[in-house]
Amino acid sequence: MRRYFTEATKGQKIVDIELHDHLGKVFKNSEQEYREAMIGNSFGQTERIGKYLFAELTSGSYLHLHFGMTGNLVVFRGEELPKYTRFVWRFESGDKLAFTDLRKFGVIELVESPKAYQNAHNLGEDLLSIPPKSFAQALANKKVAIKTALLEQKHFAGIGNWIADEVLFNCGVHPKKPCQKISLEKLEEIAQDAKSVVKAAIEADTHYGDFPEHFFANYRKEGILHPAHPKSPVERMVVGGRGTFIVPEKQRL
DNA sequence: TTATATGTTCGATA
């Protein structure tokens, strides 16, 4: 998303914006505020902290984007809006960029700076930059289920629902296992694995169809048989309010 | 009709 946004906005002067979410909570600012911050300006550096994207504006402030579960970016030129368009940037070149979001869990918001946002929202540092030892230390002695802890964005940011399942499968850890019952060594292993999963997913542009064949995400469905575990069909449960898939034979409590 | 889905927040409860 960051790469797409950066590519789409590079050197582009914003001449107009459109809001298309009448009641939604996608917008955190008034149309007036968006206009003042963006029109006549362009985007500079972009920064990502986990699932939170920040783009610097030449006006000095930052635009923060979060894609929720169904948010997306679409470059287009014609008159017809992409489906579920919530926000449009129109550039001097004639290019347009749409923020689409079916479920409207996404966020488009003007903020002072990524740092300020991170502090105000108790957001951890990005998963890819946290040392595995710090990762392990952050979870050690917690009573919560490991999966729930992985999904919190305050210790380190970037792990979402399918990635948590992917990592716990790889490491052979049951998602309901309390953090405090997992050794520091194992937690470090989880950290390492999480990083490599995120890197591989980014390599594939986080496009499901392009994930490596061996990814557990490809078998993340109740009753499916993972090739390495032909006798232990994938089981579904709920952990931390989220659908969770495991191979029982490999992930025991 | 019911359950589920790449996520976060907020009020209630422990």
Place this chain on the structure above:
DNA sequence: TTATCGAACATATA
């Protein structure tokens, strides 16, 4: 006070 839990949000699809 702090940690944890669960509902809520909005919409489509199976």
